[in-house]
Amino acid sequence: xxxxxxxxxxxxxxxxxxxxxxxxxxxxxxxxxxxxxxxxxxxxxxxxxxxxxxxxxxxxxxxxxxxxxxxxxxxxxxxxxxxxxxxxxxxxxxxxxxxxxxxxxxxxxxxxxxxxxxxxxxxxxxxxxxxxxxxxx
Amino acid sequence: xxxxxxxxxxxxxxxxxxxxxxxxxxxxxxxxxxxxxxxxxxxxxxxxxxxxxxxxxxxxxxxxxxxxxxxxxxxxxxxxxxxxxxxxxxxxxxxxxxxxxxxxxxxxxxxxxxxxxxxxxxxxxxxxxxxxxxxxxxxxxxxxxxxxxxxxxxxxxxxxxxxxxxxxxxxxxxxxxxxxxxxxxxxxxxxxxxxxxxxxxxxxxxxxxxxxxxxxxxxxxxxxxxx
Numbered sequence: 001x002x003x004x005x006x007x008x009x010x011x012x013x014x015x016x017x018x019x020x021x022x023x024x025x026x027x028x029x030x031x032x033x034x035x036x037x038x039x040x041x042x043x044x045x046x047x048x049x050x051x052x053x054x055x056x057x058x059x060x061x062x063x064x065x066x067x068x069x070x071x072x073x074x075x076x077x078x079x080x081x082x083x084x085x086x087x088x089x090x091x092x093x094x095x096x097x098x099x100x101x102x103x104x105x106x107x108x109x110x111x112x113x114x115x116x117x118x119x120x121x122x123x124x125x126x127x128x129x130x131x132x133x134x135x136x137x
Numbered sequence: 138x139x140x141x142x143x144x145x146x147x148x149x150x151x152x153x154x155x156x157x158x159x160x161x162x163x164x165x166x167x168x169x170x171x172x173x174x175x176x177x178x179x180x181x182x183x184x185x186x187x188x189x190x191x192x193x194x195x196x197x198x199x200x201x202x203x204x205x206x207x208x209x210x211x212x213x214x215x216x217x218x219x220x221x222x223x224x225x226x227x228x229x230x231x232x233x234x235x236x237x238x239x240x241x242x243x244x245x246x247x248x249x250x251x252x253x254x255x256x257x258x259x260x261x262x263x264x265x266x267x268x269x270x271x272x273x274x275x276x277x278x279x280x281x282x283x284x285x286x287x288x289x290x291x292x293x294x295x296x297x298x299x300x301x302x303x304x305x306x307x308x309x310x311x312x313x314x315x316x317x318x319x320x321x322x323x324x325x326x327x328x329x330x331x332x333x334x335x336x337x338x339x340x341x342x343x344x345x346x347x348x349x350x351x352x353x354x355x356x357x358x359x360x361x362x363x364x
């Protein structure tokens with residue numbers, strides 16, 4: 001290594017949080033746990049229950065990552081690396097759930113198609129979907 | 138290499154200041170520290186994406202069998218889950234304090250906080266044991282081993298496949314964490330290798346432990362609470 005690498009010499013992660021900081025983060029985490037527990041007994045309409053649960057969990061995760069894991073005082077690049085995990089997760093979840101939740105519509109389309117052209121056509125059951133018939137619209 | 142304590146002769150032998158913990162392929166302690174930290178974060182990203190597969194299974198089967206999910210999750214004990222959440226959050230606090238103690242050169246204090254963290258981890262596993270044995274008893278088991286007949290709705294065994302897989306792999310991480318912490322105490326900490334100048338090994342164990350906590354923060358509401 002050349003001696004021009006002094007750029008690495010900046011003092012990161014040396015920050016020492018006070019005892020009261022850790023205790024108040026812990027207190028906030030406890031409070032949010034009580035909140036999420038209480039909300040689970042409330043009859044929230046539709047999918048608001050899961051939205052509330054994931055919302056509160058995300059705030060808790062933010063507190064743990066920021067203060068317990070010291071990301072607040074860590075190198076910005078490490079923050080980026082950490083956040084990249086959530087980006088890849090969003091891509092993974094997004095495409096998979098889009099596939100799962102729209103398959104029904106595709107099967108309906110194929111079924112209708114089969115009803116119109118009953119004889120000789122292979123469209124119809126979901127199993128034909130696997131054989132690569134896209135329905136050709 | 139990092140054998141032995143830092144001595145005058147060792148410092149003299151190297152080119153300039155060369156502490157015992159500094160591996161020869163690093164330019165200086167700060168560079169080593171940031172490299173070690175980055176490596177740990179990359180590992181944690183892998184851990185998150187590994188668990189993402191299990192979360193995906195949860196959401197996929199939930200989307201396919203929404204009614205089953207609503208009924209099946211009622212069979213989990215909310216209070217045990219909440220108790221374990223508090224235990225794990227507290228263990229995260231004591232782990233953060235163990236790292237802080239190292240920053241303050243209080244090695245004995247760090248060891249004390251680590252023992253508390255280990256006790257919490259074991260407490261967590263004891264509660265999990267009671268939960269698991271209750272479900273084994275009822276036949277709430279994954280896949281083909283499922284034999285409970287109190288749930289109406291399709292494929293209830295899938296919920297318990299997901300439940301046991303997620304909590305099982307998470308529990309495995311807790312047990313591995315205990316192993317690492319015991320090693321930390323009897324290894325680097327007791328052998329005097331850790332100080333405020335070098336505590337990356339404790340810090341990275343902390344990051345691992347906080348991630349285990351982070352996963353549970355999402356597992357708890359999704360499995361036990363959500364309607």
